[in-house]
Amino acid sequence: MTLVELRGVSKSFRKGDETITPLDHVDLDIARGEFVSLMGPSGTGKSTLLNLVSGIDRPDSGTINVGGTEVTTLSRSKLADWRAAHLGYIFQTHNLIPVLTAYENVELPTLLLKLTSSERRKRVALALEAVGLSDRADHYPRQLSGGQEQRVGIARAIVAHPQVVVADEPTGSLDAETSEQVQVLLQRLNKELEITLLMVTHDSDVASIATRQLVLDHGKFLDCNSGAGIR
Numbered sequence: 659m660t661l662v663e664l665r666g667v668s669k670s671f672r673k674g675d676e677t678i679t680p681l682d683h684v685d686l687d688i689a690r691g692e693f694v695s696l697m698g699p700s701g702t703g704k705s706t707l708l709n710l711v712s713g714i715d716r717p718d719s720g721t722i723n724v725g726g727t728e729v730t731t732l733s734r735s736k737l738a739d740w741r742a743a744h745l746g747y748i749f750q751t752h753n754l755i756p757v758l759t760a761y762e763n764v765e766l767p768t769l770l771l772k773l774t775s776s777e778r779r780k781r782v783a784l785a786l787e788a789v790g791l792s793d794r795a796d797h798y799p800r801q802l803s804g805g806q807e808q809r810v811g812i813a814r815a816i817v818a819h820p821q822v823v824v825a826d827e828p829t830g831s832l833d834a835e836t837s838e839q840v841q842v843l844l845q846r847l848n849k850e851l852e853i854t855l856l857m858v859t860h861d862s863d864v865a866s867i868a869t870r871q872l873v874l875d876h877g878k879f880l881d882c883n884s885g886a887g888i889r
C-alpha cells in the first residue's frame with residue numbers, strides 16, 4: 659500500500675539570474691514499511707525532496723500525498739500540526755537542545771500532540787528504549803557520545819509514532835563504528851517497528867541497508883535496484 663505518493667513534482671530556485679530546477683516532474687511511490695535510500699551528486703535536490711515530503715517546503719507544481727493527506731494543500735498551521743503527528747525528521751547533526759536532558763529533548767515533539775501526561779511519559783520511555791538509551795534519560799547532550807546523541811535524535815524523530823521518518827545523512831558526521839551502530843538501529847526500526855524510512859546518504863554502504871535504493875540526478879530518478887514505484 660502506497661504511503662508516500664509524489665506526482666509531477668517540480669521545484670525550482672532562483673540563484674541570481676539563473677533558475678535551477680533540482681526536481682523536474684518527479685513521480686515517486688513509497689510503500690508503507692519500505693526503507694528507501696536516496697543518493698546522488700551534491701546539489702541534485704535530495705534535501706529539497708525531503709523538505710517537500712515533510713512539508714517544510716512547497717513544490718512549484720505537482721502533488722504530494724502522505725498517508726492520505728494531500729500535504730501541498732494544507733495551510734501553514736495545519737501543516738505544523740500534521741508534521742508534529744505524522745512526520746519524523748533525523749538530521750545529520752542531531753540538533754539536540756543542550757540545556758535539556760535526553761528525556762526532555764525526546765519529549766519536546768510530543769508537547770505539540772494532544773496526549774495525557776502519562777501517555778506522553780510512556781511514549782518518551784518507549785522511544786528511548788527503542789534506541790537503547792533508557793539508562794541515559796537524565797543525561798544532557800554534553801554527557802553523551804556522538805553516537806548516543808544521534809540515537810537521542812532518532813528517538814525524538816520516532817516518539818510521535820510518525821507515518822514516515824525522513825533522514826538527511828543520519829550517519830554523515832559519525833565515525834565508522836558509530837555509523838555502523840546507527841545503521842543497525844535504522845534497520846531495526848524499519849523491520850521491528852515497521853517505520854517507513856526515506857534516507858538521504860552519500861555513502862553507498864549506508865544506502866545498501868535500505869530495502870530500495872534510488873539515485874537522483876538532473877531532476878530525475880536515474881537508477882534503483884527495483885523499478886517499482888518510479889517513473
Ligand SMILES: Nc1ncnc2c1ncn2[C@@H]1O[C@H](COP(=O)(O)OP(=O)(O)OP(=O)(O)O)[C@@H](O)[C@H]1O
Nearest residue numbers: 671672678680698699700701702703704705706707
Ligand atoms: N532555499 C533555497 N534557495 C535557493 N536555492 C536553493 C534552496 N534550497 C536548495 N537550493 C539549491 O537547490 C539545489 C539542490 O539543493 P539540495 O540541498 O536539495 O541538494 P542535495 O542533493 O541535498 O545536495 P547535498 O548532497 O550537497 O546535500 C542546489 O543547487 C541548492 O543550492
